[in-house]
Amino acid sequence: MEKVTKTIGILDKVKWLGLLFGVFMCLFIEPRLGEIWAMGLGTVAGVAFIYICNNEKKTVLSEHVAMDLKEALQTGGYKDSVIEIKHLRAGMLIRIYVVRAGDNAVYCNGIVVQQIERSWYKEKVWITQLVDIDDADAVKTARDTLDEELISDLKKMRDDARGRKK
Numbered sequence: 001m002e003k004v005t006k007t008i009g010i011l012d013k014v015k016w017l018g019l020l021f022g023v024f025m026c027l028f029i030e031p032r033l034g035e036i037w038a039m040g041l042g043t044v045a046g047v048a049f050i051y052i053c054n055n056e057k058k059t060v061l062s063e064h065v066a067m068d069l070k071e072a073l074q075t076g077g078y079k080d081s082v083i084e085i086k087h088l089r090a091g092m093l094i095r096i097y098v099v100r101a102g103d104n105a106v107y108c109n110g111i112v113v114q115q116i117e118r119s120w121y122k123e124k125v126w127i128t129q130l131v132d133i134d135d136a137d138a139v140k141t142a143r144d145t146l147d148e149e150l151i152s153d154l155k156k157m158r159d160d161a162r163g164r165k166k
Contacts, residue, residue, distance in 0.1 A: 001120060004064040008057050015053030022046025058087045065121055069096065072115040078108055082139055091126025093150075097133050097142055105132040 026042030033041075062085040073081050073096075080099035085092055094116075098108050109130045116122050127150070131142050 001064075004060060005120065007060050011053050011057040011060070015050045015057075018046040018049030018053070020046075021049055061121065061124070062087070062092075065092070065094065065119075065125075068119065069094070069112055069115055072111050073098070073108060076108065076111045078104075078111075080136075081108075082136060084139075084143070088126060092121075092124050094125060094128045095143070095146060096128070096130045097136075097139050098130065099133055099135060101132045105130065108132075 022042040022045050024042075025045045026038045029041055030038035065085060066083040069083055070081060073079075078098055078101060082097040082099075084095040084097070086095075087093075096108070096112055098105060101108050112128060112130060116125055116128065129146050129150070131146065133139065133142050
């Protein structure tokens with residue numbers, strides 16, 4: 001955990017070096033290609049570096065969260081699970097597909113909720129969805145269904161919020 005938080009902190013700080021890299025690129029290219037090309041390429045280089053650092057930060061966080069939740073489920077006796085994490089502006093969307101949990105899906109959900117509540121990353125989690133599937137091949141079908149349900153729920157929340165503002 002400490003290693004992951006340290007890595008994320010380093011990436012948060014290092015990404016701002018992209019601005020410095022963009023300036024250096026602009027200064028070194030300007031005499032050869034001109035001011036317009038130098039500004040364009042410097043901007044692209046700086047923004048690309050920041051983008052790469054942000055993506056790596058999300059990847060490190062996702063891997064840690066997936067391993068943490070998978071270990072918690074395995075400790076609870078559920079070895080067959082697939083964990084999918086998406087990063088949205090509001091936070092992480094975590095989907096857990098548990099293979100053949102049956103009536104114990106509620107127990108699995110309790111394990112996941114407890115693990116998230118005890119974790120340092122709980123403020124980064126926005127939505128958690130858990131679904132029981134028959135086999136690993138059913139993940140795509142379950143994902144499509146969860147996407148549709150999520151979109152309809154978000155639209156309903158948006159419409160309710162707009163109704164209250166009027």
